[in-house]
Amino acid sequence: MADKIIMLACSAGMSTSLLVTKMQAAAKKLGRDYNIFATSVSDIDNQLENTHPDVLMLGPQVAYMKGDVKAKTDAAKIPMAVINMQDYGMMAGDKVLAAAEQLLKEG
Template sequence: MKKILLVCAAGMSTSLLVNKMNDAAKEKGVEIDILALPISQCESVASEVDVVLLGPQVRYQKPQVDTIIDGRVPVEIIDMRDYGMMNGKAVLEKALSLIE
C-alpha cells in the first residue's frame, strides 16, 4: 500500500482534501494511506511515506520538508486551483504519478 503525506498548517481544510482523495482512490480501486500533518510532525513519518505534497498555504516550508525527506521521495506543492476546489481526484492522480 502506498502512503501519501499531505503537509498543512492546521489540517482543517487538508483533512477535507484527504476525504476527497480517499473517495477518488476507492472509485479507482487503489489502496492508499493518506496522512495530513503539520510540518512539526513530518519527521515522525518521513521514513514511511512514498510521496509528500504540501498545501499551497505552506509552500514556503518546502525547503524545510526537503531537508527532512533528504531526497528519499518526491516532495511537491499541491496545485492551488486543485487545492481550492478540493479536487481530490486531481491531487491523487498527481501523487500517484510522482510515486511511479
C-alpha cells in the same frame, strides 16, 4: 496493508482533512488501496521517521517551506511536491491523487 502511503501536510493538518476524504474517495473509485492522511508541517519529521510515507504533498499555504521540507524528503528518498493551488481550492481530490501518483511513478 495499504499499497502506498500518501501524506499531506499543511499548517495544522486541518485544512487538508477534507482533501484527504476526497482523495480517499477518488482512490476507492479507481480501486487503489492507499493510506492517505493529513498532518501538520510541525509533525513532518516524526511522520518521515515513523510512518515512512511513499510521497508527501505540501499544502499551498505552506509552500514557502518547500526548500526545508524538500531537504528532509530528499534525505528520506521520498518524492515531494506542493499541491496545485487551484486543485487545493476546489478540493479536487482526483487531481491531487493523480499528482501524487505521478510523483510515485517518477520517484
